Amino acid sequence: MKRQNLRNTLVIFIFLLVAGCGAGRGLPPLEGGATAPEYTLGSGDQVRVTVFNEPQFSGEYTVDGSGHVAMPMIGGVSVDDLTVPAAEDAIAEELSEKALVSPDVSVEVVSYRPFYILGEVRAPGQYPYVDGMTVLTAIAIAGGLTYRAETDRFSIVREKDGQAVEWAAERNSIVRPGDVITVFERYF
Numbered sequence: 040m041k042r043q044n045l046r047n048t049l050v051i052f053i054f055l056l057v058a059g060c061g062a063g064r065g066l067p068p069l070e071g072g073a074t075a076p077e078y079t080l081g082s083g084d085q086v087r088v089t090v091f092n093e094p095q096f097s098g099e100y101t102v103d104g105s106g107h108v109a110m111p112m113i114g115g116v117s118v119d120d121l122t123v124p125a126a127e128d129a130i131a132e133e134l135s136e137k138a139l140v141s142p143d144v145s146v147e148v149v150s151y152r153p154f155y156i157l158g159e160v161r162a163p164g165q166y167p168y169v170d171g172m173t174v175l176t177a178i179a180i181a182g183g184l185t186y187r188a189e190t191d192r193f194s195i196v197r198e199k200d201g202q203a204v205e206w207a208a209e210r211n212s213i214v215r216p217g218d219v220i221t222v223f224e225r226y227f
Contacts, residue, residue: 083152159188
């Protein structure tokens, strides 16, 4: 009888050990969690630049891999990691230095760079970003959870200071363009 109790205790111990050491455990919590920071432009974003009364400079531009938009007659303007108002200022400054006097510039995001979702969702892959997206809405876009999915444990890989960092995320955590979301598999 003691041997049976010892074996049962050992099985329970191993079960708890395995359950506590699952993938994604021990990650730091996502900075900003459920708050949406001001959006910053990055490679792959498509923007519409409007220069008042100057149609030759107005148009849709894609932020290239180096973080620049290539505009006619003034060349590349760096907008990487700038907010939309800061990008307006940067473009206006370049235009005033090289082509115009006191340009009035407006910038709007036409399409955001995609986000990626992996793991236990029905259709993992790359999807277009939707403003204000959370982990839960990203899961819905990817077809929902599989039957093996962990329903409350996710991670987000996000760039911080030029490095990819993995964070623990919750259902209501805000997703940003370029994020890689992982939905973990449950063990039992």
